[in-house]
Amino acid sequence: MKMLQEALREIQRGSAEIIDIQRVEKLLKAYFEEGKTYTVKAGFDPTAPDLHLGHTVLLQKLATFQKYGATIQFLIGDFTAQIGDPTGKSVTRKTLSALQIQENAKSYKEQVFKILDPQMTEVVFNSEWINALGASGMLSLTTTYNVARMLERDDFDKRYKSGTSISISEFIYPLLQGYDSVHLKSDIEIGGTDQKFNLLMGRHLQRAYEIGKEQSVLMMPILEGLDGVQKMSKSLNNYIGVADTPNDMFGKVLSISDELMWRYYELLSAKSLNEIEVLKSGVANGSLHPKTIKEELSMEIVERFHSKEAAQNAKDEFERVHSNSQIPTDIDEFSCDEEIWIAKALVDCNMAPSTSQARRDIKQGAVKINQEKISDEQLQLSSGEYILQVGKRKFAKLKVN
């Protein structure tokens, strides 16, 4: 009974909304009492296999479910990708070749199994059953829903009212996503809050097809990026990629604000709620320094995507460079054949976008050579080896012959 309560808490942790929590409770109960397993579905788009931490929020939740007996239906939407999810998008997608999809799926697996247990995960492609549906199957699928209800969906509604075009195929998208749940007989589906309509479609269609159950739906919020305000995304350049180097990853996590740190703990850490509670009260009463807690989080995340060793190295390196302001161990090396003007050298070493910017940096006291701040914009570097530094984090080694 205690186990059940705790499982429920962990499952609800960080979620934005859960529909039909009672059913989730029943499934858990059946697991704890009779060892019965159940399925949790999550769909992914095969177009973007390079994940960042924002995507892993869902994965983390799936991992929690696995801990409590779920088999994950990891669905790669290779068929639906041809349509493009209309959610929040206005541009039509280019279609992917089968080969590309296979490749993307492969790199998905590599990244995803760092979090999920492969033993309890089925990777499935929806083209398999959707292609089998045929024209008549597709037609009967469309009879389960009507235009008026389709237009209830927020973004359709807005687009319709504002006169922006909505293609019929976009109407099909939620239907197909819902049909996936029919085929897979999913017990629970999880997704981002922006997916609400599509997720509910699964419930609707499971009822319409009379498969004897209606999936519960769990929605996770969108993770804020490094700035703490906007959602984490590649285009806003406020993301931490799961493929980032250990040092980058460590530094990025450490650079988030204290407030945001708790959010990351809630959504990303594998620590239990109780453990996190201990940390929180420790910080509140001053017995724990927030920086230490943040370091722990950074370590945990680096460890998850790289290794324990890499995490420790990243931490040591970070301390070397930033706490003791030493030179990092690995820095890019460049060389040139003759005496070179400092501003030009900075541009050549990718440390400044233009000589104008380089001059400004020098003027502002941001440039150091061999740890010494310089102020002479006209400085010429004669032959020798130099460690160049711009600001706090850009380093390069330059060899002048």
Added chain:
RNA sequence: GGUGAGAUAGUCAAGUGGCCAACGACGGCGGACUGUAAAUCCGCUCCCUACGGGUUCAGAGGUUCGACUCCUCUUCUCACCA
């Protein structure tokens, strides 16, 4: 198809003949303070070995000593009507 409005740096947005490399805001970068945090404060933010020079305000022409500002055409965006 008709009518009207508009297009300015990474984004938003001033500027309606010279004072404009272009107000301001956001973002970004650097500095101070720190825990490479946040908050705060300060500076910078087209390019060029530069007290000077070059190229910019959707594109192409034109008027003028001089244009982001006026005229013509082109492209694109938006609103209303059909």
